[in-house]
Structure formats: C-alpha cells, structure tokens
Amino acid sequence: MSRKQKKRRSSRPATVALVSGIIVALIAIYAGNSGGRDAGPLTYPTYTDAQIQQGEVHYQANCASCHGVTGTGNSRASIPALDASMHAWHHSDALIATMIRQGGFMMPAVGPDWSDEQITEVIAYIKEWWTPRQRASQARLSGTP
Secondary structure, three states: OOOOOOOOOOOHHHHHHHHHHHHHHHHHHHHHHHOOOOOOOOOOOOOOHHHHHHHHHHHHHHOHHHHOOOOOOEHHHOEOOOOOOOOHHHOOHHHHHHHHHHOEOOEOOOOOOOOHHHHHHHHHHHHOOOOHHHHHHHHHHHOOO
16 A cells, blocks of 8 residues: 655745735835825924933933944944934834833833933934934824824
C-alpha cells in the first residue's frame, strides 16, 4: 500500500495579500499626509512667546540631557528625537503630556507634579521644531483646530 503524499499548501497567496495590504495602507497614509496643496490653509494651535520661552526653560532643565538640546535624541541609546526628524508629531498632546507626567517605555516621569500650563509650555516649545504640515497633522490627531 502506498500512502498518498500530502499536498503542501503554498503560503505565497497569503504573503502576496499581506504585502499588498501593506502597500495599500502606505499609499493611503502617504496620500493623506502629502496632499493638501488644495486642502486650504494649514491650521494648528499657536502659543505665546512667553509660553515657548518658559517651555524652553523646562525642557532644557528636564529633557535635554536625554533628548538633546535641540531635540535630536540619541539613536545609540534608543532615545527618540522630538524634533521633526522622527515620530513625536504623530502623538497627541494628551499622550505627550502623559509621557511627561508618568513616563513610559524607557522614559522616566520628568514632570509628575507639573501643572497643565507647564506641560503646555514644554509641548509648545517642542512643536517649534516641527514643520507647519507636521503641526497641522498633529493638531488633527489631538482634536484641536
């Protein structure tokens, strides 16, 4: 008696479907972020000079030792940049505030007792490094006009 050999299923259709899905998702993300030439003016919150200056004081005293004086981070130590070069602008103000107050991942809580205004000042300072398009995208994510 001979045994029937099991026919081996190819994983190729699943791989093709997965790769296709990723490509479609990336195209959708790119189209959503790169469009806007005809979408009207970019809108995002603005902050006073005093808020930005006070945010710089808090940032330099509490954040710069890890994230860098200009927010460039430290890739060797896996400390993300907060400037326009990485993903900080993909996070809502609420998430950034939570990270400052409670820490997260490898980041310690640097401002657990900070007031809402102090948090806003640091966020205002960080946003000065972002492009207008990044600021507008982050404002939509944060639910602010």
